[in-house]
Amino acid sequence: MKEFVYYTLVIVLLSLIITQPSCLKEFSITSLGKVLFLLTIVYFTMNYRLLAFLTLILFIMINQPSREGMSNKDFRTSNCKNNILTKNGKPVSKENIETEFPDIKFDNGVCNPCNTKCKFTITTSNEQITQEDSVKSKNSKDAFVIKESLRGSKHVEPFSSNIENLTEIDEH
Numbered sequence: 083m084k085e086f087v088y089y090t091l092v093i094v095l096l097s098l099i100i101t102q103p104s105c106l107k108e109f110s111i112t113s114l115g116k117v118l119f120l121l122t123i124v125y126f127t128m129n130y131r132l133l134a135f136l137t138l139i140l141f142i143m144i145n146q147p148s149r150e151g152m153s154n155k156d157f158r159t160s161n162c163k164n165n166i167l168t169k170n171g172k173p174v175s176k177e178n179i180e181t182e183f184p185d186i187k188f189d190n191g192v193c194n195p196c197n198t199k200c201k202f203t204i205t206t207s208n209e210q211i212t213q214e215d216s217v218k219s220k221n222s223k224d225a226f227v228i229k230e231s232l233r234g235s236k237h238v239e240p241f242s243s244n245i246e247n248l249t250e251i252d253e254h
Contacts, residue, residue: 088130095136099143107144157186157204162196 098106109115119141126134161167161183167174174182179192186195186202193200 088133091130091133092136095133095140099136099140102144110141110144158196158198165194165196167194167196 110119119137123134123137123141126137161169167179169182176192176194179186179195183195185205187205189201189203193202195202
């Protein structure tokens with residue numbers, strides 16, 4: 083009976099590694115999910131090394147960032163009809179490509195993406211958000227200054243010496 087349970091668990095873990103169900107991915111992100119995976123791995127390590135290894139592989143696999151977005155080939159099959167770029171069944175002119183498809187970045191200027199000679203990349207929404215965040219202005223309250231780096235500078239006088247100078251002036 084013990085062998086039956088062992089081999090059943092091996093088969094279940096292998097099938098979970100292969101299928102990677104989304105509900106398991108969502109659960110593993112939570113703190114409860116992480117703790118349960120950790121406890122399961124520790125328990126299996128003490129008794130069944132193969133099960134511990136498979137559980138660890140499962141945890142790593144489901145927590146890998148999934149690649150979203152589409153490739154150029156996918157874009158062409160879904161948006162090109164007879165070498166004409168379309169969106170929602172309507173043709174898109176060359177002038178409107180960048181407004182209709184803002185996630186397309188052309189390598190050598192705007193061209194017809196349905197043409198295989200046209201070189202372009204498709205950026206994901208996460209990548210676009212990251213790029214937008216990198217060019218936004220930063221709040222000065224979030225920045226900090228390292229005093230040691232200022233003390234070594236010849237052009238900046240430390241604030242503490244300014245306070246000392248002010249107190250000396252007030253005494254006279």
